Amino acid sequence: SFVLTQPPSVSVVPGQTARITCGGNSIGSKIVNWYQQKPGQAPLLVVHDDSDRPSGIPERFSGSNSGNTATLTISRVEAGDEADYYCQLWDSSGGHLYVFGPGTKVTVL
């Protein structure tokens, strides 16, 4: 089954750029989605189909996916972006159909 890896934590200064990676074997051949989860809240979809944003999500959130790494980029980081971020993909070839990464805690310093 497909295994996704994420760094446990990323720290960033307000106004700078945060990059959160999601690693997996040939993940570039899959479609990756990203979710933001703030403490005590349900997750929120912030990027889907590698690089599309749902309505209402700021343009500061962008995604890319190539080779063995998918990346969520948060530009001009704000204090309100502090959250856990999870990557996720659909893998029809394995026993685990919907696979989530372990999550990355983004801390805004």
Added chain:
Amino acid sequence: QVQLVQSGADVQKPGASVKVSCQASGYTFTGFYLHWVRQAPGQGLEWMGWINPNSGRTKYEQKFQGRITMTRDMSINAVFMEVSRLTSEDTATYYCVRALQGFAPGALGHWGQGTRVTV
């Protein structure tokens, strides 16, 4: 707007069953998969399965097969998930989630508020 309202918190003993409900509104109920995702305290997200509210067909994550049952009631636009033979490892928040795009196995676009189940 899309709304998924779930049943309240529940406490069960080991070996018992729990049934969580999810009331959908703001869109065509039969037009989108509804999924269940759970999150143990302090842990990550775990997909459990989906139900097609139109046909009632289901797809379960392998590890839950034989222990979960997803159903729907089209008359009230609701889906249900029952988990049987509960253990302490089933203590988690359970989320009802609507697919972003119809019946494509893609992004999970709209999340319920979650139901905390304690075993």
